[in-house]
Structures are given as structure tokens and as C-alpha cells.
Amino acid sequence: MSSVTLFGLCGAALVGLGLFGLIVQPGVLRKILAFNLLGSGVLLLFGVIARRGAAAGIGSDPVPQALIITALVVAFAATVLAVALLRRLVQETGRDSLDTDG
Amino acid sequence: MTLALNVFTIVAVVLGLVFFLAGTVGLLRFPDTLTRLHALTKADNLGLGLVVLGLLPQVAWPFGGLKLIALWLLALLAGATVGPLLGHAVWTHARGREPPP
Amino acid sequence: MDSLFTLTPPAAWGAPLLVTALMLPVAALMLAFVLGGRHAERVVLATLPIGLGVAVAIAAAVLHQGATLHYDLGGWAPPLGVSLHADGLSATLLLTTAVVLCAVGLYARADFRVPSGAREARAPLAFWTLLLAVWAGLNAVFLGQDLFNLYVALELLTFAAVPLVCLRGSPQTIAAALRYLLFALLGSVLYLLGGALFYGAYGTLDIALLSARLASGDPIAPAALAAAALMTAGLLAKTALFPLHLWLPPAHAGAPAAGSAVLSALVVKASFFLILRLWFDVMPDPLTHLAAQVLATLGAAAILFGGILALRQARLKMLIAYSTLAQIGYLFLVFPLVASPAAAPALDLVQAPGAWTGGVLQLVSHAFAKAAMFMAAGLIAGALGHDQVRGLGGLGRVLPMTVFAFALAGLSLMGLPPSGGFAAKWLLLSAAIETGQWWWTLVMLAGGLLTGGYLFRVLAPALSTRGPPLTLVKPVERSRELVVLGLALCSVVLGLVPLSSFGLVQIGRLGATGIGLP
Amino acid sequence: MSLALAADAGLALLILGLAVWTTIARTAFGAVIGFMAYGFLVALVWVRLAAVDVALTEAALGSGLTGVLLLGAAARLPRDAAAARPGWGLRLAAGVVSAAVAAGLAAVVLLLPVPGPTLAPVATATLPTLGLGNPVTGVLIAYRAIDTLLESVVLVLALIGLWSLARDEDWGGRPDALRAANPGAALVLLAQVLPPLGLLVGVHLFWTGAIAPGGAFQGGTVLAAMWVLTLVAGLTRPPRVGGRGVRLLLVAGPALFLAIGVAGFWLGGAFLAYPAADAKPLILAIEAALTLSIAVALGLLLAGPPGARE
Amino acid sequence: MTRPDAAPSIARAAAARGTGFFGCWLLLAGPGWSNPAAAPVADVVVGLLAAAAATWASLHLLAPTPGRLRLGALGRLVLRFLWQSIVGGIDVARRALAPRLSLQPGYLVYPARPPPGPRRALFGALTSLVPGTLPVGTDSRGALVYHCLDLRQPVADGLARDEALMIAVCGEEATDV
Amino acid sequence: MSEFLLVAALCVLGTVALGLVAILRGPTPADRLSAAQLLGTGGVAALLLLGVATDTAGVTDLALVLALLAAFAAVAFVTQRTPADVVAEPASPPAQEPE
Incomplete structure (x- = not known):
């Protein structure tokens, strides 16, 4: 077992955890957090794949690294949008979950 | 010479570790939120300072070393702000309950 | 036919056209955003015809060359670089998108005007810029050849589509948008995970290279299987295939009519298009056959489930939204019909050209028909002040042209001749019988009956001559009715065109990449 | 290497522990704090995975902006947030599905080919012709320029989406969600002293990105964080959303990128190609404009829709 | 707050802060130089620009107070x-x-x-x-x-x-x- | 030397991780935040040790960014909440009904 594999397994577990939270948590903010965990696990797996591609004197394949950076920024923007929608929802309805409406 | 510097590094870093430990223990042992804030803002800043001090012989001079020192100063600034910020929030709340000292 | 295309640009022009198609909406988006105010609308209305021209030129170039167009961005070839590609299907969808968006743009002018006295208003600026963004995202999806580039394109689409849902700002639409966003983000992230795994196993994200490496004869890496499964799951969530459909009806019904038209007609097709590409262009045949059964089963469930729920809706827009669920189901029947091992003894797939054409035709005719329906529903709701199905009695007498357009679009959805929907469903039916998969025909027929049922609920009272005459709260502009009618006619005319002229959609399919005729 | 392995195992366990806490914490606030701590540690993991560029992005976004965003959201949740939890059946089913996905992924990780495929040699081979020393920047700005271009457009789009959540009558106003009602003296002092230093760090990250870890995203994020700090302390005001100047700044990056890309048709032989002789100055110009646009976009994303003061 | 000597005091503060910020830039960028004497010209130019921007920001955020530091x-x-x-x-x-x-x-x-x-x-x-x-x-x-x-x-x-x-x-x- | 620095990094991390117990324990939000704050400083120290031990480029810059942003969590915490929220634990299950 190497460190890289270890982080790979960690990433897999994070994906599972994020998925669980996304399904089970009723509150939207908790769902947003779960989505972030899920995304982070996915990117961690991608990072592990990058690390396994260490070559040419670089510790980690630069192509996935660049993609991860792009995905991180996109995920942040998505979180902002989700939080903004949530804040509007709370303002309008006083609720922070999507459960009771059709 | 290298040996002496290495010994210096080891001593300083280990001392730094002690302060990090003290910060943690203080955070866990101190009785209320404000006293815990003392532990947070004082001990770990010193710990970081000692780690930086210990690392100074191990990096390139002048820029590498000065950069580390600048980094510690930044951390000190952060610590010096966080303590009063949180302290103010906690105190304001506490003041609402009991008459001011 | 050939003489028609001597006017098309030489092949060398074809490839840069792809860049134009991708970047025109992006540039227009930035311009519209900076100029703001009333200029946003002007920029959109000026850009849309140019974009339509570019789409026509690409279709002509593809048809002229009879082969896929390629462009390596920055001159960097895959796997390091990213390339664009346009086969017949891409060209068809680019064209469909441009046509629908032109209609939506003309239709939406009345709804998204900056009020006099104001320099700029919230909804118009958001709508026009988001419309361009949807366009950019769709073109990027249809032209992309790189899995991660496609991820960015999907995100572009998400960020454009979600605010469209809640442009009205009511609590219901905010909740719908939030639910849509969460589903879409889950879909994106699963898709991204799939891309990462493909890269980990094969070191490339380029669809053509990936397909070649997967087909190289070595056993398929477990990562590739997991990747395909994850990507499909993610894309299904974005396409709203049963049982991942929960977000769609409130979102599509809550958006303003022009937005609903774009979302229902085009945006859900983008993720479907990627599922098509994943299974037909990336994954090797035997796996596709397996996946096809699963996908088609879900599609069949969606046809029945969506149809039944559409029957029970009280609001017109909800009814149309549920109809989208069902019509998406038809698209997934394409998989087993195109990738059928039944006609060939070995596991080699036979691509049934008829089924493929039928599937694409369903995609296109549904896009026209559904856009027309939502826009007609918007006119009706605006004129009546409500969109309750119960209150539509006698509508045909006050809004004859709108109801006629609605009925024409309905013809296509039901699959009645002479519409495009009929041609599509007929091709799919005959493919099902040819490949011995008669059970899908039952589903399609049942779906047709359900469609007939829920449209009858709308059209029967609307066309009845009894009852008191309706009073309109607001007059309907004739030009907007004409736009809707035009789109509805498009969906019908598709059925009148001889099938042989749909050669375009086959280009790039037959033996060009991945699987083909033996 | 067993020492490093032990360290990494400890790190992985900590991360998982915090992730579990984030998922099961009783209050939203507790979960947010857990997630923020988690973010710190993930930055460390990126270093362990030899991806310092990614670590910088994660740290800048995670410890600066995300905290402001999520804590702000948690503070505005209704106090009776205890919505109905799903029943045991659903939770069990979700658990089984999630565990199956995680187990499947774990198996896939263990079965990945050895050695892993890589584009590192190709990516580094052509770097000198671009005048770059950091292959990640090379990928972002040259080989996969289109992704970066589209992504910078995504940021603008996210902002349009955010602004579209404003109320009609607030349009044209200033976003006002960030400004603290009563910033204390300590906060004001911090906002007076830190931003100039942060500005230097941000510019440094952008500038050094050509040869070392860093780049437009990282630099832009740090700049945005500094701007947000001054907004919170009330030392600066966010621009009106109707202003043309701020919109020009927002699109400056993608627009310049697009313009140079189109010029590439003639100068470099293809869209988004750089001429061999002038690649580096052009790349730096794009990066500079992108840094600025990203900083403005991220700052405004945090500032919220116009007139959002609650 | 306006005093007769405000303008020279602002200029003095700007010079002092600018020098300080440029020093900080050297700390940031310096470790990348293999030989400090051969610092790339572009680095120094960007550093000057960054220090100018930082000085501007600093003067904007924290107005200089008259009187000099001992x-x-x-x-x-x-x-x-x-x-x-x-x-x-x-x-x-x-x-x-x-x-x-x-x-x-x-x-x-x-x-x-x-x-x-x-x-x-x-x-x-x-x-x-x-x-x-x-x-x-x-x-x-x-x-x-x-x-x-x-x-x-x-x-x-x-x-x-x-x-x-x-x-x-x-x-x-x-x-x- | 690098082994020692690596062990030291591990120890710092382990120490501040102990502090994470305070995140779990609370009892007030301010206490939870303090624990996260401690992790920030410790993280900077661990990074510096790690960076020098493995001589990785850019790690000092990373530590610098973390130190620069170290106060952000606290700033967000105190400005986005009312003082009552700082100490009171929000949303205990049998909550009052504001509606």
C-alpha cells in the first residue's frame, strides 16, 4: 500500500460520504456541503491519477492538475449560486429545505 | 558547523511542538470560551515562531529566511486580530446577561 | 442535389467555422453584458441570424465533404490539446438549436423589454445574456470532442439554465431552481469522475483516441466500466430520465415561457447527446448492447410514467413539462434499436440506419414541437391570465392561430402523420420489428395513446364551439403567434421531407468512428 | 518510506473524520466549521500529491472565500431548521448505495494500470517554446486554453445568475450583503493593514505562475479575498451592478483571451495558437487580465446580489 | 484632520510605504532567483508596479497621520x-x-x-x-x-x-x- | 534532517488534530471556530516543515497564502452573525416557532 493508493481510497470514501449526505440530509446547506465533499473526493481521485502519472521530472501529471484547478473554481461558483438561491428561499419561505413542496 | 545548526533546528522545532501542544491542551482544558481564546492566540503563535526560527538555518539566505520571518509576522497579525475579534463577540454577548465589570 | 452544394465554402473553411460557432455566442454574451440595457436585446437579435448562417454553413460543409469536420484548437493535437468535431448529428443539432433560438429570440422580445424610463432592468439583462450562454453551452456540447471540455460546456449550460428557471423570482421557482441546480451539479460531478477514471486508465480524454484505445483488443479496464456507468448516471440526472426526473417538471413549468421552451426543447438534449456519444463513440460494442437494454427500459418507464402523470396535471405548463419526461423516454429507445445484435449472428453490432435517423428525427421534431408548445402556452397564459387546463374551453375561437400551432405541435408529439414525429416513430417502430424487439413497439404505441390522451384534454375543450366565449385579459401579438406557428410547422414539415434527404445525420456514423456497418 | 506512509495515513484519517463530522454534525454551523477545517487539510494532501498549484487554489479559495460564504449562509438559516429527516428505510438504502459506489471506486483505484498513463513528457517537451517553466500554466493557457477561456466565462455567468436573484427594484444598486453592521476596531485595522500585503502576494502568485506554482486563478483569488476584507470592514463599497466599468473589468480577461485567440488564426496558424516568437508576453498579458477579471468576479460573487442587505 | 503639512506628510508616507512594499516584493520574488544580482528586469518592473499599487491601496485604506516615527x-x-x-x-x-x-x-x-x-x-x-x-x-x-x-x-x-x-x-x- | 522535519510536521499535525476534539465538543460556536483556527496555524507550521523537508517549490508560497488568510474564518464568523449566535448553539431540535 503506497501513499498514493491510500489517498485514492480516501477519495473513494469521500465520494461515498458525499453521495450519502446529498441524499439523506434534508437541509439545503447540508446538501451543498455534501456536494462539496463529493466534489472534493472526485478531485482527490483525479489528483491521485495525476500523481500516478509522475514523469519527466514532474511529481504529478500537469494535465489533470490544470483540470482540477478549473473544476475547483467552477465548483466554487456553483456553491455561490446554490447558497444565493438558498438565501432567497429562506427569505421568501422561512424554510431551508425542499422537502415539503411539490 | 552544520551539526550545530542542525541541533539548533531540532531544539527550536521541538520547543515549537511543545507550544502547539500547550495551545491544544489549553483549548481543551481551560474553563470557558474567553480563557480558551487566550490559549489559542498566544501559544500557537509562539509555536509557529519557534518552528520558523528552527527552519531558518535550513533555507537559503537572505530571501528564503526573511520570507519565513515575514510569514510569521503575518501569522502574528492574524492572531492579534482573531483574539480581539472573537473576544469582543463573546464579551458582547456575556455583557448582555450580567452587569459590566 | 450536388449542384446545390457547389456554393458551399471549400473544405478549408469548414473547420474554422466550428470555432466561429463556438465563439460567436461567447463574444456576443460578453458584448451584451458590457453594453447592457436595451443593447443586450439588440446584440442577441443581431447575433442569432449570423449564428444560424454559421450553422447552415457547417451543415453544408459536412454534407459537402460527406465526412466529419475536425479542428485542433491552438494547433495542439489530442491527447495534449483539445479538438472540435462536427459530424452529421452535431451539424443537425447545431442547426436545430439555431432555428429554435431564433424563434425564441423573436418571441421573447415582448416579454423582456426594458421598461421605458429605465436604463436597464433585471429580467431582460439576465434573460438575453443567459440565452446567449445557453447557446454557447449547447454549441460547445455539440462540437466538443474532449471529455473535460465537454464538462466545462455542461457547466456553462447549468449556470445558464438554472437562473432561467427562477427569473420570475417566486418562492416556487426558487425552490425549483435550487432542486434543478443540485441535480445538475450531482450530474456534473459524476460525469467529471467518469472523465477522471477514463484518463487514469487510458491517458486521454479525447473521444476518438479513447475509442481507439478501448477497441485495441486488450480487456477493458475496470476503470472504464466504472467511468461509463458514472458518466451515464450523471448525464441521466441532467437529462431527467426516470427515475431521476424529479427536478424537471417544476423547473420547466416555472420558467418564463421562452425559458421553458429553451430548457425543454434544447437543454435536456445536450446531456442526452453526450450519452449517445459515450455509448456509440467511446464504448465498444458488446457493452453498448448491454447498456442499451437498461437505458431503453428506463426510457420505456419514462414514456408510461410521464404520460400518465401528464394526464393528471391541472396546469397547462405542468402538463407540457410532464410530456417532456415522456418524450425523452422515446429518445432512449434508440439505443437497443440502433445497437441491436439480433440482426447479426455474432456480437458485432449492426447499426440500423433507419433507427438512427428515427432517433435523430425524434430529437429534432420534439425540439421544434416542444418549443412551439411552451411558447403557445405562454401566449395562452398571458392572454387568459391563467393556465388551468379546465379553463381553456372555447379558446380556439379567440386564439385560433395559437391553438392551431399547439395542435400541430401536438400532432408531432403524438406521432400522427404527416408530422416529423410520425416519421420518427414510424422509423423506430419498423426498426423494432426488423430487429425482433417487438416489445418496444408496445411501449411506443402505449406512449402514443397516452400522448393523444393528454393532448385531447387540452385540445378538445379548446376546439369546442359550445360554452360562453372567453374574454382575454390581454391581447396577443400576431407576430408572436406567427413565430410559434412557424416552429410548429417546422416540426410537421420534417415529416413531409423524403427520408432520403436525411443523409446528413448519418455522416460520421457509418464506419467513421467506433462502430459501424461490418 | 513507511514514515511518510504513516503521515499520509494520519492525514487521510483526519480528513475522513472531518468529512464524517461534516455529514453528521447536528447543526449546520458545526458542519460548516468541520468543512472549513477539512479544507485546510485537503490543501496539505495536495502538497503530498505533488500538486502545489492545486494546493494553492484550494487554500486560497477554501480558507478565504468559502468560509465567508458558508458561514454567512449558516448564519441566515431559520432557527427551526430541524426539518423532517428521511426515514430509516431511505437512509439505509442511501447508505447501501453510497457504500457500494465507494467500494466500487476503491476497487477501481486498486486496479488502475501500472504505471499510470501520463502526458507529463509531452506537456513539458513543448513548454520552452511558450517561454514557460510551469507545465500546469502551460496546460491552462496553451494546450487546453479553450477550457480556461470557457471557465472564465462561467464565472461571469455565475455572476449574472447571482444578480438575477435580486429584486427588480434593487437593480442598479450596490451589493451590500458583506458589509458588517458594526465592524470592530480590530477588524478595521486588519482591513487597513492586510490588503496591501495581500495585493503583493496576489500579484506575486500571478507573476510567478509562469515558472513556479501559481497563476491567474490563485492570484485572482487572493486579490478577491483582500477586496472582500475591505468590503466587510466597510472601508470600500462594491460597485453598482449597472456600471459599465465593472462589467468591462469582468470581461477583460476572457475578452482579451478571445481576441488573442482569434489573432492566433493569422499569427500562429490556428485559433488560440501563440506565435512562436511572442508567446510569453502574450501569455502574460492574458494571465494579467484574467487575474484581474477573476478577482473582480469572485469578489462580486461573494458580495451577493444588489441590495441584498437583510 | 487637514493640517498645513498634510501634503508633504502624505508624500513621505507614500515613499516610506512604497519602499517597504517593494522590499516585501523582493522577499516574495527573491527566492526564485538563483542569483540575486542577476534579478530579471521584468521581475523588478512588475515588483515596482505591484509596490505602487500596494502603496495606493494602503494610502486609500489607512490615511497617513502627521508626525514621524521615532x-x-x-x-x-x-x-x-x-x-x-x-x-x-x-x-x-x-x-x-x-x-x-x-x-x-x-x-x-x-x-x-x-x-x-x-x-x-x-x-x-x-x-x-x-x-x-x-x-x-x-x-x-x-x-x-x-x-x-x-x-x-x-x-x-x-x-x-x-x-x-x-x-x-x-x-x-x-x-x- | 528531512526525516526529523517530516516527523515534526506529523507531530504538529497530530497535536492540532487533538484540538479538533474541540470542534466536536464545542460547546459554543466560538469554541468550534477556535479549534479550526488552531488547525490553520498548525497547518502553516506543518506545511513549512514539510516544504523544507521535501524541498518542494511553492510550498512557502502556499504557507504564506494560508497565513495571509488565517484571520478570514474569524472575520466571517463575527461579521455574519449576531453576538447571540456566537455563544448560543442554534437550532436545537425542539426549537421555537418563529412563524
């Missing part, structure tokens, strides 16, 4: 606070790690001389590093309120010394106390 006193201030932060750390560590907690926490009101504003804030920040004290706010009469770990210590005396040193560095302003 460097000797500044040196003593820095040394004292470095020393105090070390003592403060040791103090907390001693209490945290001692088998029996020896604390007598409580509040102390200290009528600080610097007026509310940057200097008062600076005083607060510096004294938050001092052993046993944590500024938590201002009471109704404008005096600083400190939370102390141990009221048995001569906290107020220490604060007075810190205050005197700080006033020696940047001069005294009229206070409202």
Missing part, C-alpha cells in the same frame, strides 16, 4: 512585543500544562490613552499578544476592557508600560480620556 523607539517597541509574545506563550503553556489549573480569570478596565481609531486598534492588537490579556471591547466611558487569565498578576502596570512605549514611537495625540 525609529529608535520603534525598535524597542518591536523587541518588547516580540519578547512579550514569547513570555505570553510561555505563560499560557505553563498554565495549560500544569497539573492543576491556576487561573483566576476576570475583566480589567484600562483607560487607554490612544484615541479610538487605528492607534487604539493597534494598541489593542499589540496587547493581545501580551501575557494574560485579551482586549475584548470598550466600555461605556471609552476605556478598553481586557479579559485577563489571572487577575493576581500586575496586568495594568504592564499595559501602562506598553502604552508609554507606543506613544514614544508615534507621538501623542489629543485623547478624550
Whole structure:
């Protein structure tokens, strides 16, 4: 077992955890957090794949690294949008979950 | 010479570790939120300072070393702000309950 | 036919056209955003015809060359670089998108005007810029050849589509948008995970290279299987295939009519298009056959489930939204019909050209028909002040042209001749019988009956001559009715065109990449 | 290497522990704090995975902006947030599905080919012709320029989406969600002293990105964080959303990128190609404009829709 | 606040801060240079630009105050606070790690001389590093309120010394106390 | 030397991780935040040790960014909440009904 594999397994577990939270948590903010965990696990797996591609004197394949950076920024923007929608929802309805409406 | 510097590094870093430990223990042992804030803002800043001090012989001079020192100063600034910020929030709340000292 | 295309640009022009198609909406988006105010609308209305021209030129170039167009961005070839590609299907969808968006743009002018006295208003600026963004995202999806580039394109689409849902700002639409966003983000992230795994196993994200490496004869890496499964799951969530459909009806019904038209007609097709590409262009045949059964089963469930729920809706827009669920189901029947091992003894797939054409035709005719329906529903709701199905009695007498357009679009959805929907469903039916998969025909027929049922609920009272005459709260502009009618006619005319002229959609399919005729 | 392995195992366990806490914490606030701590540690993991560029992005976004965003959201949740939890059946089913996905992924990780495929040699081979020393920047700005271009457009789009959540009558106003009602003296002092230093760090990250870890995203994020700090302390005001100047700044990056890309048709032989002789100055110009646009976009994303003061 | 000597004092502050920021830039960019003497010209140019921008931001955020710093006193201030932060750390560590907690926490009101504003804030920040004290706010009469770990210590005396040193560095302003 | 620095990094991390217990324990939000704050400083120290031990480029910059942003969590915490929220634990299950 190497460190890289270890982080790979960690990433897999994070994906599972994020998925669980996304399904089970009723509150939207908790769902947003779960989505972030899920995304982070996915990117961690991608990072592990990058690390396994260490070559040419670089510790980690630069192509996935660049993609991860792009995905991180996109995920942040998505979180902002989700939080903004949530804040509007709370303002309008006083609720922070999507459960009771059709 | 290298040996002496290495010994210096080891001593300083280990001392730094002690302060990090003290910060943690203080955070866990101190009785209320404000006293815990003392532990947070004082001990770990010193710990970081000692780690930086210990690392100074191990990096390139002048820029590498000065950069580390600048980094510690930044951390000190952060610590010096966080303590009063949180302290103010906690105190304001506490003041609402009991008459001011 | 050939003489028609001597006017098309030489092949060398074809490839840069792809860049134009991708970047025109992006540039227009930035311009519209900076100029703001009333200029946003002007920029959109000026850009849309140019974009339509570019789409026509690409279709002509593809048809002229009879082969896929390629462009390596920055001159960097895959796997390091990213390339664009346009086969017949891409060209068809680019064209469909441009046509629908032109209609939506003309239709939406009345709804998204900056009020006099104001320099700029919230909804118009958001709508026009988001419309361009949807366009950019769709073109990027249809032209992309790189899995991660496609991820960015999907995100572009998400960020454009979600605010469209809640442009009205009511609590219901905010909740719908939030639910849509969460589903879409889950879909994106699963898709991204799939891309990462493909890269980990094969070191490339380029669809053509990936397909070649997967087909190289070595056993398929477990990562590739997991990747395909994850990507499909993610894309299904974005396409709203049963049982991942929960977000769609409130979102599509809550958006303003022009937005609903774009979302229902085009945006859900983008993720479907990627599922098509994943299974037909990336994954090797035997796996596709397996996946096809699963996908088609879900599609069949969606046809029945969506149809039944559409029957029970009280609001017109909800009814149309549920109809989208069902019509998406038809698209997934394409998989087993195109990738059928039944006609060939070995596991080699036979691509049934008829089924493929039928599937694409369903995609296109549904896009026209559904856009027309939502826009007609918007006119009706605006004129009546409500969109309750119960209150539509006698509508045909006050809004004859709108109801006629609605009925024409309905013809296509039901699959009645002479519409495009009929041609599509007929091709799919005959493919099902040819490949011995008669059970899908039952589903399609049942779906047709359900469609007939829920449209009858709308059209029967609307066309009845009894009852008191309706009073309109607001007059309907004739030009907007004409736009809707035009789109509805498009969906019908598709059925009148001889099938042989749909050669375009086959280009790039037959033996060009991945699987083909033996 | 067993020492490093032990360290990494400890790190992985900590991360998982915090992730579990984030998922099961009783209050939203507790979960947010857990997630923020988690973010710190993930930055460390990126270093362990030899991806310092990614670590910088994660740290800048995670410890600066995300905290402001999520804590702000948690503070505005209704106090009776205890919505109905799903029943045991659903939770069990979700658990089984999630565990199956995680187990499947774990198996896939263990079965990945050895050695892993890589584009590192190709990516580094052509770097000198671009005048770059950091292959990640090379990928972002040259080989996969289109992704970066589209992504910078995504940021603008996210902002349009955010602004579209404003109320009609607030349009044209200033976003006002960030400004603290009563910033204390300590906060004001911090906002007076830190931003100039942060500005230097941000510019440094952008500038050094050509040869070392860093780049437009990282630099832009740090700049945005500094701007947000001054907004919170009330030392600066966010621009009106109707202003043309701020919109020009927002699109400056993608627009310049697009313009140079189109010029590439003639100068470099293809869209988004750089001429061999002038690649580096052009790349730096794009990066500079992108840094600025990203900083403005991220700052405004945090500032919220116009007139959002609650 | 406008005084006859405001303009030269702004120019002086700008020059001083700009030099400082450029020094910071050298710290940031320097480690990348294999040989400091052969620093790339472009690096220095960008550094000058960045330092100019930082100076502008700094002048915008924190207006310079008239009067000049006394460097000797500044040196003593820095040394004292470095020393105090070390003592403060040791103090907390001693209490945290001692088998029996020896604390007598409580509040102390200290009528600080610097007026509310940057200097008062600076005083607060510096004294938050001092052993046993944590500024938590201002009471109704404008005096600083400190939370102390141990009221048995001569906290107020220490604060007075810190205050005197700080006033020696940047001069005294009229206070409202 | 690098082994020692690596072990030291591990120890710092382990120490501040102990502090994470405070995140779990609370009891007030301010306490939870303090624990996260401690992790920030410790993280900077661990990074510096790690960076020097493995001589990785850019790690000092990373530590610098973390130190620069170290106060952000606290700033967000105190400005986005009312003082009552700082100490009171929000949303205990049998909550009052505001509606």
C-alpha cells in the first residue's frame, strides 16, 4: 500500500460520504456541503491519477492538475449560486429545505 | 558547523511542538470560551515562531529566511486580530446577561 | 442535389467555422453584458441570424465533404490539446438549436423589454445574456470532442439554465431552481469522475483516441466500466430520465415561457447527446448492447410514467413539462434499436440506419414541437391570465392561430402523420420489428395513446364551439403567434421531407468512428 | 518510506473524520466549521500529491472565500431548521448505495494500470517554446486554453445568475450583503493593514505562475479575498451592478483571451495558437487580465446580489 | 484632520510605504532567483508596479497621520512585543500544562490613552499578544476592557508600560480620556 | 534532517488534530471556530516543515497564502452573525416557532 493508493481510497470514501449526505440530509446547506465533499473526493481521485502519472521530472501529471484547478473554481461558483438561491428561499419561505413542496 | 545548526533546528522545532501542544491542551482544558481564546492566540503563535526560527538555518539566505520571518509576522497579525475579534463577540454577548465589570 | 452544394465554402473553411460557432455566442454574451440595457436585446437579435448562417454553413460543409469536420484548437493535437468535431448529428443539432433560438429570440422580445424610463432592468439583462450562454453551452456540447471540455460546456449550460428557471423570482421557482441546480451539479460531478477514471486508465480524454484505445483488443479496464456507468448516471440526472426526473417538471413549468421552451426543447438534449456519444463513440460494442437494454427500459418507464402523470396535471405548463419526461423516454429507445445484435449472428453490432435517423428525427421534431408548445402556452397564459387546463374551453375561437400551432405541435408529439414525429416513430417502430424487439413497439404505441390522451384534454375543450366565449385579459401579438406557428410547422414539415434527404445525420456514423456497418 | 506512509495515513484519517463530522454534525454551523477545517487539510494532501498549484487554489479559495460564504449562509438559516429527516428505510438504502459506489471506486483505484498513463513528457517537451517553466500554466493557457477561456466565462455567468436573484427594484444598486453592521476596531485595522500585503502576494502568485506554482486563478483569488476584507470592514463599497466599468473589468480577461485567440488564426496558424516568437508576453498579458477579471468576479460573487442587505 | 503639512506628510508616507512594499516584493520574488544580482528586469518592473499599487491601496485604506516615527523607539517597541509574545506563550503553556489549573480569570478596565481609531486598534492588537490579556471591547466611558487569565498578576502596570512605549514611537495625540 | 522535519510536521499535525476534539465538543460556536483556527496555524507550521523537508517549490508560497488568510474564518464568523449566535448553539431540535 503506497501513499498514493491510500489517498485514492480516501477519495473513494469521500465520494461515498458525499453521495450519502446529498441524499439523506434534508437541509439545503447540508446538501451543498455534501456536494462539496463529493466534489472534493472526485478531485482527490483525479489528483491521485495525476500523481500516478509522475514523469519527466514532474511529481504529478500537469494535465489533470490544470483540470482540477478549473473544476475547483467552477465548483466554487456553483456553491455561490446554490447558497444565493438558498438565501432567497429562506427569505421568501422561512424554510431551508425542499422537502415539503411539490 | 552544520551539526550545530542542525541541533539548533531540532531544539527550536521541538520547543515549537511543545507550544502547539500547550495551545491544544489549553483549548481543551481551560474553563470557558474567553480563557480558551487566550490559549489559542498566544501559544500557537509562539509555536509557529519557534518552528520558523528552527527552519531558518535550513533555507537559503537572505530571501528564503526573511520570507519565513515575514510569514510569521503575518501569522502574528492574524492572531492579534482573531483574539480581539472573537473576544469582543463573546464579551458582547456575556455583557448582555450580567452587569459590566 | 450536388449542384446545390457547389456554393458551399471549400473544405478549408469548414473547420474554422466550428470555432466561429463556438465563439460567436461567447463574444456576443460578453458584448451584451458590457453594453447592457436595451443593447443586450439588440446584440442577441443581431447575433442569432449570423449564428444560424454559421450553422447552415457547417451543415453544408459536412454534407459537402460527406465526412466529419475536425479542428485542433491552438494547433495542439489530442491527447495534449483539445479538438472540435462536427459530424452529421452535431451539424443537425447545431442547426436545430439555431432555428429554435431564433424563434425564441423573436418571441421573447415582448416579454423582456426594458421598461421605458429605465436604463436597464433585471429580467431582460439576465434573460438575453443567459440565452446567449445557453447557446454557447449547447454549441460547445455539440462540437466538443474532449471529455473535460465537454464538462466545462455542461457547466456553462447549468449556470445558464438554472437562473432561467427562477427569473420570475417566486418562492416556487426558487425552490425549483435550487432542486434543478443540485441535480445538475450531482450530474456534473459524476460525469467529471467518469472523465477522471477514463484518463487514469487510458491517458486521454479525447473521444476518438479513447475509442481507439478501448477497441485495441486488450480487456477493458475496470476503470472504464466504472467511468461509463458514472458518466451515464450523471448525464441521466441532467437529462431527467426516470427515475431521476424529479427536478424537471417544476423547473420547466416555472420558467418564463421562452425559458421553458429553451430548457425543454434544447437543454435536456445536450446531456442526452453526450450519452449517445459515450455509448456509440467511446464504448465498444458488446457493452453498448448491454447498456442499451437498461437505458431503453428506463426510457420505456419514462414514456408510461410521464404520460400518465401528464394526464393528471391541472396546469397547462405542468402538463407540457410532464410530456417532456415522456418524450425523452422515446429518445432512449434508440439505443437497443440502433445497437441491436439480433440482426447479426455474432456480437458485432449492426447499426440500423433507419433507427438512427428515427432517433435523430425524434430529437429534432420534439425540439421544434416542444418549443412551439411552451411558447403557445405562454401566449395562452398571458392572454387568459391563467393556465388551468379546465379553463381553456372555447379558446380556439379567440386564439385560433395559437391553438392551431399547439395542435400541430401536438400532432408531432403524438406521432400522427404527416408530422416529423410520425416519421420518427414510424422509423423506430419498423426498426423494432426488423430487429425482433417487438416489445418496444408496445411501449411506443402505449406512449402514443397516452400522448393523444393528454393532448385531447387540452385540445378538445379548446376546439369546442359550445360554452360562453372567453374574454382575454390581454391581447396577443400576431407576430408572436406567427413565430410559434412557424416552429410548429417546422416540426410537421420534417415529416413531409423524403427520408432520403436525411443523409446528413448519418455522416460520421457509418464506419467513421467506433462502430459501424461490418 | 513507511514514515511518510504513516503521515499520509494520519492525514487521510483526519480528513475522513472531518468529512464524517461534516455529514453528521447536528447543526449546520458545526458542519460548516468541520468543512472549513477539512479544507485546510485537503490543501496539505495536495502538497503530498505533488500538486502545489492545486494546493494553492484550494487554500486560497477554501480558507478565504468559502468560509465567508458558508458561514454567512449558516448564519441566515431559520432557527427551526430541524426539518423532517428521511426515514430509516431511505437512509439505509442511501447508505447501501453510497457504500457500494465507494467500494466500487476503491476497487477501481486498486486496479488502475501500472504505471499510470501520463502526458507529463509531452506537456513539458513543448513548454520552452511558450517561454514557460510551469507545465500546469502551460496546460491552462496553451494546450487546453479553450477550457480556461470557457471557465472564465462561467464565472461571469455565475455572476449574472447571482444578480438575477435580486429584486427588480434593487437593480442598479450596490451589493451590500458583506458589509458588517458594526465592524470592530480590530477588524478595521486588519482591513487597513492586510490588503496591501495581500495585493503583493496576489500579484506575486500571478507573476510567478509562469515558472513556479501559481497563476491567474490563485492570484485572482487572493486579490478577491483582500477586496472582500475591505468590503466587510466597510472601508470600500462594491460597485453598482449597472456600471459599465465593472462589467468591462469582468470581461477583460476572457475578452482579451478571445481576441488573442482569434489573432492566433493569422499569427500562429490556428485559433488560440501563440506565435512562436511572442508567446510569453502574450501569455502574460492574458494571465494579467484574467487575474484581474477573476478577482473582480469572485469578489462580486461573494458580495451577493444588489441590495441584498437583510 | 487637514493640517498645513498634510501634503508633504502624505508624500513621505507614500515613499516610506512604497519602499517597504517593494522590499516585501523582493522577499516574495527573491527566492526564485538563483542569483540575486542577476534579478530579471521584468521581475523588478512588475515588483515596482505591484509596490505602487500596494502603496495606493494602503494610502486609500489607512490615511497617513502627521508626525514621524521615532525609529529608535520603534525598535524597542518591536523587541518588547516580540519578547512579550514569547513570555505570553510561555505563560499560557505553563498554565495549560500544569497539573492543576491556576487561573483566576476576570475583566480589567484600562483607560487607554490612544484615541479610538487605528492607534487604539493597534494598541489593542499589540496587547493581545501580551501575557494574560485579551482586549475584548470598550466600555461605556471609552476605556478598553481586557479579559485577563489571572487577575493576581500586575496586568495594568504592564499595559501602562506598553502604552508609554507606543506613544514614544508615534507621538501623542489629543485623547478624550 | 528531512526525516526529523517530516516527523515534526506529523507531530504538529497530530497535536492540532487533538484540538479538533474541540470542534466536536464545542460547546459554543466560538469554541468550534477556535479549534479550526488552531488547525490553520498548525497547518502553516506543518506545511513549512514539510516544504523544507521535501524541498518542494511553492510550498512557502502556499504557507504564506494560508497565513495571509488565517484571520478570514474569524472575520466571517463575527461579521455574519449576531453576538447571540456566537455563544448560543442554534437550532436545537425542539426549537421555537418563529412563524
